[in-house]
Amino acid sequence: MVEVKNLTKHYGHVTAVNDLSFEIRDNEILGFLGPNGAGKSTTMNIIAGYLPSSEGTVTVCGHDIKEDARAAKKCIGYLPEIPPLYPDMRVEEYLRYCAGIKGVRRGEIKKEIEKAMERLQLTDMRRRLIANLSKGYKQRVGLAQAIIGDPELLILDEPTVGLDPSQVAELRNFIRELGKDHSVILSSHILGEISAVCNRVVIINKGELCAVDTIENLERKATDAAVLSLTIEGDQLAASFALEGISGIKEVKDIIDMGDGTFIFKIALEDDKVRQDIMSAMITNGINVVEMSMDKPDLEKVFLDLTRKKRSRSKSDK
Ligand SMILES: Nc1ncnc2c1ncn2[C@@H]1O[C@H](COP(=O)(O)OP(=O)(O)OP(=O)(O)O)[C@@H](O)[C@H]1O
Numbered sequence: 001m002v003e004v005k006n007l008t009k010h011y012g013h014v015t016a017v018n019d020l021s022f023e024i025r026d027n028e029i030l031g032f033l034g035p036n037g038a039g040k041s042t043t044m045n046i047i048a049g050y051l052p053s054s055e056g057t058v059t060v061c062g063h064d065i066k067e068d069a070r071a072a073k074k075c076i077g078y079l080p081e082i083p084p085l086y087p088d089m090r091v092e093e094y095l096r097y098c099a100g101i102k103g104v105r106r107g108e109i110k111k112e113i114e115k116a117m118e119r120l121q122l123t124d125m126r127r128r129l130i131a132n133l134s135k136g137y138k139q140r141v142g143l144a145q146a147i148i149g150d151p152e153l154l155i156l157d158e159p160t161v162g163l164d165p166s167q168v169a170e171l172r173n174f175i176r177e178l179g180k181d182h183s184v185i186l187s188s189h190i191l192g193e194i195s196a197v198c199n200r201v202v203i204i205n206k207g208e209l210c211a212v213d214t215i216e217n218l219e220r221k222a223t224d225a226a227v228l229s230l231t232i233e234g235d236q237l238a239a240s241f242a243l244e245g246i247s248g249i250k251e252v253k254d255i256i257d258m259g260d261g262t263f264i265f266k267i268a269l270e271d272d273k274v275r276q277d278i279m280s281a282m283i284t285n286g287i288n289v290v291e292m293s294m295d296k297p298d299l300e301k302v303f304l305d306l307t308r309k310k311r312s313r314s315k316s317d318k
Pocket residue numbers: 011014015016034035036037038039040041042043081189
């Protein structure tokens with residue numbers, strides 16, 4: 001659906017996007033994740049044809065966004081971070097105006113507007129001035145203009161910012177529905193937001209690619225990084241010895257002497273099931289177990305680690 005190749009964007013001396021390449025597949029919801037200032041909006045603006053790139057190419061449905069902008073833009077519905085609404089227009093009037101700009105055929109305009117208003121539950125608001133709508137309804141109008149003309153690709157830049165929790169849940173359901181027969185690229189700096197609706201995720205930081213992966217794989221990485229915390233009372237050496245004989249332990253990463261006769265062993269496991277073997281080994285060797293718990297990093301930590309690695313790598317590159 002979309003191919004982004006070696007995309008770079010400079011704003012004067014600032015490099016907002018640096019040699020970025022990724023693709024968006026047919027009928028997938030791709031998460032576009034990165035901390036503030038990572039270059040998400042810049043990339044989305046370029047894909048949508050709002051902003052020229054400095055280097056690199058973007059093709060949408062086989063059309064180059066620079067060379068064949070008209071055909072490419074016909075395939076795109078875009079909701080920028082700040083929706084391009086005209087406050088002094090009424091909802092229906094604004095959507096008709098957008099349909100005109102998008103080149104929807106005259107005979108189709110009415111049907112398209114009705115469909116968009118119905119999907120976003122705006123029908124009762126059709127005569128309302130946009131200026132008088134709540135933030136949630138303004139966002140719906142922004143989305144309605146994006147889906148008019150039924151484009152194959154929807155680009156949604158932080159669409160849930162400023163919405164209350166019930167509006168966020170509603171919008172997520174709507175995006176999931178859209179993803180059944182559209183490609184969607186959804187940006188956010190919140191991982192929970194992305195993992196709730198996306199199949200795959202592109203993570204960027206400082207304009208550079210950190211990772212392209214499925215949410216499942218990211219979760220697996222979080223599980224792999226899990227560490228068992230075993231607190232014992234008494235003989236540290238005997239406990240170390242007992243642990244040595246257990247297969248399924250990757251390594252004892254650390255032993256912390258708490259100074260009160262207890263020791264905390266930080267143990268990386270091959271498999272979660274080893275916990276039972278560890279407990280049995282401690283009991284057999286007469287070692288008193290005070291506590292055993294898993295320190296499993298959440299997805300947020302995986303994301304932060306990935307973006308931190310990128311940061312330190314680019315520092316050491318200099
Ligand atoms: N018009 C501009 N002129 C100069 N610098 C800009 C311009 N627009 C963006 N930048 C800079 O480019 C970098 C990337 O900005 P961008 O808005 O694309 O990031 P973002 O990931 O969308 O951030 P946020 O999540 O805060 O919206 C930032 O350092 C920003 O300050």
